[in-house]
Amino acid sequence: MGAVTVDNIVKFYGKKEARVTALQGLSFDVQKGELFGLIGPDGAGKTSLFRILTTLLLADAGTASVDGFDVVKDYKAIRNRVGYMPGRFSLYQDLSVRENLEFFATIFNTTIEENYELVKDIYSQIEPFRDRKAGKLSGGMKQKLALSCALIHRPSVLFLDEPTTGVDAVSRKEFWEMLAHLKQQGITILVSTPYMDEAARCDRVALMQEGKIMSVNTPAGIVNEFGRPLLAVKNTNMLQLLQAMKSCEGVEDAYPFGEYHHVVLKPGGEAAVKTILEQMKMPYEQHPVTPDVEDCFMALMRNKDGQ
Amino acid sequence: MKQFIAFVKKEFYHIIRDKRTLFILLGMPVVQIIIFGFALTNEVKNSQIVILDNAKDAASAQLITELGSSRYFDIKQNVYSYKDIEAAFRAGHIRMAVVFPPHLDEDLKHFNKAQIQLVADASDPNVATTLTTYAGAIIQDFNKRYNQGRQLPYTIQTEVRMLYNPQGKGAYSFVPGVMAMVLMLVCTMMTAITIVREKETGTMEVMLVSPMKPIRIILAKAVPYLLLSLVNITSILLLSVYVLEVPINGSLALLGFESILFTLTCLALGLLISAATDSQQTAMFISLTGMFLPTIMLSGFMFPIENMPVPMQVVSNAVPAKWYYMIVRDVMIKGAGLGAVWKQTLILTGMLVFLLAMALKKFKIRLA
Amino acid sequence: MDNNKVITAHELTKRFGDFTAVDKITFEVTRGEIFGFLGANGAGKTTAMRMLSGLSLPTSGQATVAGFDVYKQNEQIKKNIGYMSQKFSLYEDLTVKENIRFYAGIYGKSDAFIKEKTGYILDHLHMTSEANKLVGSLPLGWKQKLAFSVAIFHEPQLVFLDEPTGGVDPVTRREFWQMIYEAAETGITVFVTTHYMDEAEYCNRVSIMVDGRIEALDTPGGLKRTFGARSMDEVFLKLARAAKRSE
Numbered sequence A: 001m002g003a004v005t006v007d008n009i010v011k012f013y014g015k016k017e018a019r020v021t022a023l024q025g026l027s028f029d030v031q032k033g034e035l036f037g038l039i040g041p042d043g044a045g046k047t048s049l050f051r052i053l054t055t056l057l058l059a060d061a062g063t064a065s066v067d068g069f070d071v072v073k074d075y076k077a078i079r080n081r082v083g084y085m086p087g088r089f090s091l092y093q094d095l096s097v098r099e100n101l102e103f104f105a106t107i108f109n110t111t112i113e114e115n116y117e118l119v120k121d122i123y124s125q126i127e128p129f130r131d132r133k134a135g136k137l138s139g140g141m142k143q144k145l146a147l148s149c150a151l152i153h154r155p156s157v158l159f160l161d162e163p164t165t166g167v168d169a170v171s172r173k174e175f176w177e178m179l180a181h182l183k184q185q186g187i188t189i190l191v192s193t194p195y196m197d198e199a200a201r202c203d204r205v206a207l208m209q210e211g212k213i214m215s216v217n218t219p220a221g222i223v224n225e226f227g228r229p230l231l232a233v234k235n236t237n238m239l240q241l242l243q244a245m246k247s248c249e250g251v252e253d254a255y256p257f258g259e260y261h262h263v264v265l266k267p268g269g270e271a272a273v274k275t276i277l278e279q280m281k282m283p284y285e286q287h288p289v290t291p292d293v294e295d296c297f298m299a300l301m302r303n304k305d306g307q
Numbered sequence B: 001m002k003q004f005i006a007f008v009k010k011e012f013y014h015i016i017r018d019k020r021t022l023f024i025l026l027g028m029p030v031v032q033i034i035i036f037g038f039a040l041t042n043e044v045k046n047s048q049i050v051i052l053d054n055a056k057d058a059a060s061a062q063l064i065t066e067l068g069s070s071r072y073f074d075i076k077q078n079v080y081s082y083k084d085i086e087a088a089f090r091a092g093h094i095r096m097a098v099v100f101p102p103h104l105d106e107d108l109k110h111f112n113k114a115q116i117q118l119v120a121d122a123s124d125p126n127v128a129t130t131l132t133t134y135a136g137a138i139i140q141d142f143n144k145r146y147n148q149g150r151q152l153p154y155t156i157q158t159e160v161r162m163l164y165n166p167q168g169k170g171a172y173s174f175v176p177g178v179m180a181m182v183l184m185l186v187c188t189m190m191t192a193i194t195i196v197r198e199k200e201t202g203t204m205e206v207m208l209v210s211p212m213k214p215i216r217i218i219l220a221k222a223v224p225y226l227l228l229s230l231v232n233i234t235s236i237l238l239l240s241v242y243v244l245e246v247p248i249n250g251s252l253a254l255l256g257f258e259s260i261l262f263t264l265t266c267l268a269l270g271l272l273i274s275a276a277t278d279s280q281q282t283a284m285f286i287s288l289t290g291m292f293l294p295t296i297m298l299s300g301f302m303f304p305i306e307n308m309p310v311p312m313q314v315v316s317n318a319v320p321a322k323w324y325y326m327i328v329r330d331v332m333i334k335g336a337g338l339g340a341v342w343k344q345t346l347i348l349t350g351m352l353v354f355l356l357a358m359a360l361k362k363f364k365i366r367l368a
Numbered sequence C: 001m002d003n004n005k006v007i008t009a010h011e012l013t014k015r016f017g018d019f020t021a022v023d024k025i026t027f028e029v030t031r032g033e034i035f036g037f038l039g040a041n042g043a044g045k046t047t048a049m050r051m052l053s054g055l056s057l058p059t060s061g062q063a064t065v066a067g068f069d070v071y072k073q074n075e076q077i078k079k080n081i082g083y084m085s086q087k088f089s090l091y092e093d094l095t096v097k098e099n100i101r102f103y104a105g106i107y108g109k110s111d112a113f114i115k116e117k118t119g120y121i122l123d124h125l126h127m128t129s130e131a132n133k134l135v136g137s138l139p140l141g142w143k144q145k146l147a148f149s150v151a152i153f154h155e156p157q158l159v160f161l162d163e164p165t166g167g168v169d170p171v172t173r174r175e176f177w178q179m180i181y182e183a184a185e186t187g188i189t190v191f192v193t194t195h196y197m198d199e200a201e202y203c204n205r206v207s208i209m210v211d212g213r214i215e216a217l218d219t220p221g222g223l224k225r226t227f228g229a230r231s232m233d234e235v236f237l238k239l240a241r242a243a244k245r246s247e
Helices: A046-053 A075-081 A096-109 A116-129 A138-152 A169-184 A196-201 A219-226 A238-246 A269-280 A293-306 B001-018 B019-039 B058-069 B080-093 B104-111 B126-146 B171-201 B203-208 B214-242 B252-276 B281-299 B310-316 B320-333 B338-362 C045-052 C074-080 C096-106 C111-122 C140-151 C168-186 C220-227 C233-243
Strands: A004-011 A022-032 A035-039 A060-068 A081-087 A157-161 A188-193 A205-208 A212-217 A229-234 A252-256 A260-265 A285-288 B048-052 B073-079 B096-100 B117-120 C007-015 C020-032 C034-039 C062-063 C083-084 C158-162 C188-192 C205-209 C215-217
Touching: A004 A046, A004 A269, A022 A060, A022 A212, A035 A046, A035 A169, A035 A196, A046 A157, A046 A188, A060 A269, A060 B320, A081 A138, A081 B203, A096 A116, A096 A138, A096 B117, A116 A138, A116 A169, A116 B019, A116 C220, A138 A157, A169 A196, A169 B048, A169 C233, A188 A229, A188 C233, A196 A219, A196 A293, A205 A219, A205 A293, A212 A219, A212 A269, A212 A293, A219 B338, A229 A238, A229 A269, A229 B058, A238 A252, A238 A260, A238 A269, A260 A269, A260 A293, A269 B171, A285 C034, A293 C168, B001 B214, B001 B252, B019 B171, B019 B214, B019 C188, B048 B080, B048 B126, B048 C007, B058 B073, B058 B104, B058 B126, B073 B080, B073 B104, B080 B096, B117 B126, B171 B252, B171 B281, B203 C205, B214 B252, B214 B338, B252 B320, B252 B338, B281 B310, B320 B338, B338 C215, C007 C045, C007 C096, C007 C168, C007 C188, C020 C045, C020 C215, C034 C045, C034 C168, C045 C062, C045 C188, C074 C083, C083 C140, C096 C111, C096 C140, C096 C168, C111 C140, C140 C168, C168 C188, C205 C220, C205 C233, C215 C220, C215 C233, C220 C233
Parallel strands: A035 A188, A035 A205, A081 A157, A157 A188, B048 B073, B048 B096, C034 C188, C034 C205, C083 C158, C158 C188
Antiparallel strands: A004 A022, A004 A060, A205 A212, A229 A260, A229 A285, A252 A260, B096 B117, C007 C020, C007 C062, C205 C215
């Protein structure tokens, strides 16, 4: 049995007339000790799913279990063994760093000393500020304290809802390094994020969009599913180039991607692209690239729209 | 149990670290007692009056002295015609005029009868009534002494005794009122806000996902405010006894017990509001308009319930503060025992049980 | 005064007590440019943007925005700029049309102008059928695109975009940038902050703030050459890792 199983979960919001479907029948499993990512933009349903798994919301259909316990029937057992960090860093702003950690330890029937080993690497970074009020910490430090608080009772499954949103690139990187370290300690981690580039850090990811899971796979597996040649092109007039690529016959899709445009080719479309680049009479650059998760995400979004 | 204590401790940190709110919570009862005690009194003191003395004899002279020396009246001036009286009223200087007839002394001696006219400004009818009553009493008193030793024709004399509050002090009625108001504010509004605040900041989410039982979260939230209320009750009682000189005639223990009962009722109400709302603003708005105003209007402390239309009287029965106000008035001022207030006590207990049951039923073990 | 410079800042500084939030920043932004304003949390981006949009007075240094002085002419500045942030932009409980009308009204535009332009925007965003829907019921990506259209409704010289694409899906994010390009084509200067490093590549020039100072300012290509990096992500990490302070 997996650490988390989700079977055909459906969630609605609102009254019958103006009903919004937040989750449209999701199913997936997370193995014990896995670092599992839910990747998708705001509104994809990540938070609703997390709240169902942490027993905070009831699903309208489907079943789910965490650590072998049913999220509806055994909600008490689940509450004893999961760690949860909601989207907003849920700390008591007027309590100090130390007081926050102590409070959460006691609430979960444990002490800081008992599980210090587990949080040591993270907590030691903020320990110099132990007497500072949580409200006065920087975003990165708040994130570390919130993670320490969610970990202090040595949960078997850790739920992190958008822990890196609104945090700068440096803190994000550090945060993922901490998660990799926690994974080694055998904790199952579910993390959600709108940043596609973070998918590569996970063992497996679910790509979510509008309440549906478009694909569940390893990052490498997701990339393999892409299954079409991808070109990176650039020249000195990027706007014109993009329009030219979009209207090119051999091209399935073209979109800006950092300093290049990515061009998804139809079978045998290379020649047509090459012709256009030549016709534009500008110095250009073009080379095949391996798609990343963002390319795949967009391809999946378009497939779905095309259906 | 350790969880519970940790939670209570955390609540105290919140309260103590928010200095401004703490100051308001502890300072408010003191300020209210002082304001009601010294500024907003409905007693009538030192009212300005004018005298039109058409008699100018021994009797009128003595009456004028007696009116002037009472603490209710200040004689502003003597006037010489009705026109002057009207002008004085118009100018807004005076509240009442006293008109003595010509030959007052002779009339009293020869006919045992004289008519003194009291002209009062009835734009505030309560004050006008009070003033004419006071003046009437002084004149009656004078009349009795003036006629001493003489045989009077049959007259019925009414004798008024103000029971429990011989000096007619306003403090006797507003101290119980302020107690009800302060407890309502501290317990209902603050508990409602503190729970909703955790919903807003997202910490309630984490609390719900912890092994902490929801009922314990609720109780832990209530404990600090219960204690804070006890401090407030003590300070109100001390102030009223030592500053306003309102005695506690009944049993202090009974008063304490009833106050705790009312505090718990208010806490339960606060919990119910918090369970039903999602933002601090809504919680505050509901507590203020739904709870605080009815407490002032319908508890009988500002406006007598007997004078209200019947539907309002019925509604007032649902206001816990009404019953608490009655209890405190009876116990503290009249010195009554539990035997006299058991009915009100029972009603309050019933309300507490009902509200608590509702609050627990409404409190969600999940979000939304 | 060079009329082609929409922003000029010279040693612009803001201190709060003994904390220097923005430390002598000097830079210029040219008309029609897409200027990326990057920095770690707490580097001073928000403070700098507030000074430039006339919301906060600098402690020292000079700056002009749209040709107006930030010390004396902040009312004129406000008339000539647009602003949009991830957090606040539109009223969720007003309809699409009501929101547009409200913002246009603030800038004192004529009814005829509002009517014509509203039609154009709704048409351009393919939202004509949503005109009378509450903004709260729209998907995030639509909201952000609408918010941008509203921010440039009064045809300002300059628009400040504070993390406009946070949490938006990758397809809509690119559509949003398409709109930024179109606005720049019409001569509106765009001043944008973002946490997505690939978006930094879409800017004409990028500045990176570290500890209150502008540590680097160049075209994306130039920055990568200077720092010997393959991507803007690397450039940013190299600079931000050296930061001493955070928020």
